[in-house]
Amino acid sequence: MAGATLEPYIYFKGNCRDAMEFYRGIFGGELDTVTYADGPGGTEAGDADPAWLMHASLHDGLVNLMASDTQGASETAKKIQLSISGTDEAALRGAFDGLADGGDVRMPLAEAPWGATFGSLTDRYGVEWMVNIFDGERPA
8 A cells, every 4th residue: 555654653651751762862853742731631641640741753764653651551562573674774773773772682683594684672661673674675
């Protein structure tokens, strides 16, 4: 389907602003945020801290991400892996190194059988990432 974009939405439990600032430092782009206090319910945030982020959107950088704080979030991210692929080796190596800061590298960037340089890690917020760096065109 042309014209569609997948934008992962990550739920945090009180540290959404820190995580999204961390991701902005890695991926660049603009970060827009709305706190529960500034949202449609005003200071009536229910069980959420009014200073928590009701919505955050990181856009116009290497990747787009959305997120929010919620009491229902697990202490670490639910089981999901976000995969970043492309041909800009410097940008993708920089992203991998940035995400690894304070995290746990499961597989360092290395040559993979499918023709990419591949690595995987869990960042400091418990989000799992895979990075594929292709030399030229990505294989089908």
